[in-house]
Amino acid sequence: MDTLYKILSIAIITCIACIIIKPIRPDFAIIISVIGGVIIVFYLLTYLGSIFETFNTIFNFSGLNSSLYSVVFKIIGVGYLTEFTASICSDTGNQSLGDKVLLGGKVMILVMALPIVTSILDIVMELLPK
Amino acid sequence: MDIDIIFKIAAVGILTAVVGQILKNSGKEDISTLATLAGVVIVLFMVLGMIGQLFDTIKAMFNF
Numbered sequence: 001m002d003t004l005y006k007i008l009s010i011a012i013i014t015c016i017a018c019i020i021i022k023p024i025r026p027d028f029a030i031i032i033s034v035i036g037g038v039i040i041v042f043y044l045l046t047y048l049g050s051i052f053e054t055f056n057t058i059f060n061f062s063g064l065n066s067s068l069y070s071v072v073f074k075i076i077g078v079g080y081l082t083e084f085t086a087s088i089c090s091d092t093g094n095q096s097l098g099d100k101v102l103l104g105g106k107v108m109i110l111v112m113a114l115p116i117v118t119s120i121l122d123i124v125m126e127l128l129p130k
Numbered sequence: 131m132d133i134d135i136i137f138k139i140a141a142v143g144i145l146t147a148v149v150g151q152i153l154k155n156s157g158k159e160d161i162s163t164l165a166t167l168a169g170v171v172i173v174l175f176m177v178l179g180m181i182g183q184l185f186d187t188i189k190a191m192f193n194f
Binding site for chain 1: 132139140143144147173180184193
């Protein structure tokens with residue numbers, strides 16, 4: 001519970017620092033906001049690690065092949081990274097660049113998801129009577 | 131990985147602004163632009179280091 005307070009206080013301190021530094025040097029304000037986000041994410045990574053462990057054990061019980069599982073996690077990672085970059089782009093004001101980054105992330109996720117779709121189709125084709 | 135890096139960046143920003151102003155008023159415009167540029171480069175190196183570390187951790191966690 002104290003991590004939540006830490007995260008909230010970091011966010012507030014970063015916003016105040018941004019406001020203070022904006023009139024003096026506007027470019028540092030954006031850098032400070034990005035770094036505040038990075039620090040918050042670092043605090044969250046420890047919790048993410050434990051969440052992934054529990055997912056891993058649950059997934060092993062289900063007995064599916066692990067390639068499916070790693071693709072799902074890769075997609076989550078790609079989704080987060082593209083959202084991180086897109087929000088930085090929209091922060092600095094170039095919204096169109098952020099949208100293009102999101103498009104690129106979606107394309108990459110689709111590329112990663114295709115083998116799953118094909119494997120499902122193969123399974124369905126086997127079930128159908130010849 | 132704590133809050134002090136935000137204050138460090140803010141301090142560098144204020145210092146570069148002050149140094150730039152002093153140099154500008156003392157008649158050395160070209161040096162003041164260089165000083166401001168140096169401040170920005172220092173901050174960028176700090177920031178890029180941290181973002182690189184973030185990307186590596188995420189890559190390791192999501193086993194890219």
